[in-house]
Amino acid sequence: MPRWEAGAQTRLTQAAYELYIERGFEHVTVAEIAERAGLTKRTFFRYFDDKREVLFSGAPAFQDAVVDAVANAAGNVAPIDAVVAALVAAGSGITEIGEGARARQRLIESSSDLKEREMIKMVALRDAIAVALRSRGVPGSEASLTAQAGVAVFQTAFERWAHTDGSVGFPSLIYKALDDLRAAINPVDHPAPPDPPGTS
Amino acid sequence: MPRWEAGAQTRLTQAAYELYIERGFEHVTVAEIAERAGLTKRTFFRYFDDKREVLFSGAPAFQDAVVDAVANAAGNVAPIDAVVAALVAAGSGITEIGEGARARQRLIESSSDLKEREMIKMVALRDAIAVALRSRGVPGSEASLTAQAGVAVFQTAFERWAHTDGSVGFPSLIYKALDDLRAAINPVDHPAPPDPPGTS
Numbered sequence: 001m002p003r004w005e006a007g008a009q010t011r012l013t014q015a016a017y018e019l020y021i022e023r024g025f026e027h028v029t030v031a032e033i034a035e036r037a038g039l040t041k042r043t044f045f046r047y048f049d050d051k052r053e054v055l056f057s058g059a060p061a062f063q064d065a066v067v068d069a070v071a072n073a074a075g076n077v078a079p080i081d082a083v084v085a086a087l088v089a090a091g092s093g094i095t096e097i098g099e100g101a102r103a104r105q106r107l108i109e110s111s112s113d114l115k116e117r118e119m120i121k122m123v124a125l126r127d128a129i130a131v132a133l134r135s136r137g138v139p140g141s142e143a144s145l146t147a148q149a150g151v152a153v154f155q156t157a158f159e160r161w162a163h164t165d166g167s168v169g170f171p172s173l174i175y176k177a178l179d180d181l182r183a184a185i186n187p188v189d190h191p192a193p194p195d196p197p198g199t200s
Numbered sequence: 201m202p203r204w205e206a207g208a209q210t211r212l213t214q215a216a217y218e219l220y221i222e223r224g225f226e227h228v229t230v231a232e233i234a235e236r237a238g239l240t241k242r243t244f245f246r247y248f249d250d251k252r253e254v255l256f257s258g259a260p261a262f263q264d265a266v267v268d269a270v271a272n273a274a275g276n277v278a279p280i281d282a283v284v285a286a287l288v289a290a291g292s293g294i295t296e297i298g299e300g301a302r303a304r305q306r307l308i309e310s311s312s313d314l315k316e317r318e319m320i321k322m323v324a325l326r327d328a329i330a331v332a333l334r335s336r337g338v339p340g341s342e343a344s345l346t347a348q349a350g351v352a353v354f355q356t357a358f359e360r361w362a363h364t365d366g367s368v369g370f371p372s373l374i375y376k377a378l379d380d381l382r383a384a385i386n387p388v389d390h391p392a393p394p395d396p397p398g399t400s
Contacts, residue, residue: 078388119323120316141356145377146384148352156341177345178385184346185382188278 009047009057011037016054021103025051025111052117055104058094059121063128065090070132079138083129083150084178088171091154095161095170105162126151153177209247209257211237216254221303225251225311252317255304258294259321263328265290270332279338283329283350284378288371291354295361295370305362326351353377 015036019028030051034044048054069086077085094101108114126147133143157173215236219228230251234244248254269286277285294301308314326347333343357373 080385116320119320123319141360141377141380142384145352145356145381148348149381149385152345152348152352156345160341177341180341181345181349182385184342185280185349185378186386 008037008039008043012039012044012047013054013057016051017100017103017107020107025107025114052114055107055114056117056121059124062090062094063121063125065093066125067128067132070129071135073136075136079133079136079142079146080149080178082136083133083146084153084174086129087150087154087157088174091158091174092170094158095166098166102162105158122151122155125154149181153181156180208237208239208243212239212244212247213254213257216251217300217303217307220307225307225314252314255307255314256317256321259324262290262294263321263325265293266325267328267332270329271335273336275336279333279336279342279346280349280378282336283333283346284353284374286329287350287354287357288374291358291374292370294358295366298366302362305358322351322355349381353381356380 012033016028016033019032019036028051030041030044033051033054034041037044048057066086069089070082073082073085108118129147129150130143133146134140138146153174154177156177157170160173160177161168161170212233216228216233219232219236228251230241230244233251233254234241237244248257266286269289270282273282273285308318329347329350330343333346334340338346353374354377356377357370360373360377361368361370
């Protein structure tokens with residue numbers, strides 16, 4: 001790589017974020033990103049397949065981190081606990097970025113194109129988690145259901161994180177989302193009505 | 201519509217299924233489908249955006265049926281129960297088709313292109329269910345988690361149905377998948393070990 005391209009990926013990423021935030025994702029071209037970064041379109045396409053992928057360059061590392069953590073969880077850990085612990089660990093790495101990760105989330109929510117790409121990444125993550133669970137001996141459809149639950153919990157926690165001030169840590173948001181999912185799907189208990197006042 | 205095109209959509213659909221099953225989805229062109237149906241490519245594109253969409257022409261009606269059933273469930277029904285009942289009702293309509301629905305499922309599983317399209321339809325279904333739940337007054341993230349759980353349950357039940365002989369009815373498979381999801385995500389009970397033999 002020629003010396004003048006050192007840091008090209010970082011420069012392109014920063015230029016793309018700046019332009020997407022300034023003008024809106026839909027109104028930015030690859031040529032403009034390359035120009036802002038002082039590079040060529042050709043260099044852009046050496047790093048990214050298209051202008052959406054700039055926002056997803058971290059997805060493979062994130063997925064690998066989740067899969068590794070699931071695969072390496074202690075043998076006696078329940079599948080859902082292995083998945084949740086993996087999402088806490090890998091997700092905390094994202095949320096530590098703070099404002100950058102929030103800006104990314106707002107951009108994704110601003111574009112149906114980006115939302116579709118995010119959804120495809122989440123399905124890939126779900127499938128990779130299911131494979132990792134099966135390699136731990138979890139039967140097929142339990143692995144698949146657990147992976148789907150894990151991804152639903154992650155998405156819920158991440159959206160809540162992105163739309164709050166970050167005063168609640170990401171691990172708490174993950175466990176809260178898991179509790180909420182359990183509450184949403186478990187049979188409703190109809191507790192006995194409280195004793196009327198004055199009877200105790 | 202000229203008289204000779206009467207039933208064109210049905211003829212095109214049947215021709216497409218025949219060819220996909222004979223040759224594999226990837227190896228069939230729109231021109232071949234039209235020819236087998238005795239129609240033109242132009243007619244094909246009046247009914248379908250591309251050769252994948254032939255397999256998803258029922259998706260809007262299915263989604264509408266689910267959404268209507270969720271929206272019209274009695275007011276005191278828990279959100280997850282409204283969703284599950286809606287999926288049982290709408291899904292039974294599909295599984296009553298029997299072998300045709302199984303053939304469709306096998307085709308989808310044979311092609312990554314079709315699997316991606318199916319996934320996009322399932323995400324659309326999930327989002328539509330979440331909107332229907334919100335219109336019933338279910339708070340945002342509970343609606344979203346319930347909808348995700350419902351779609352995971354539906355996919356699990358449908359895959360099991362497609363890979364068995366149909367002797368277990370679709371409603372039972374839905375309720376079984378819901379039980380499995382609950383078991384997968386609920387905290388593990390560690391029951392007391394059984395009494396050793398001879399102590400009772």
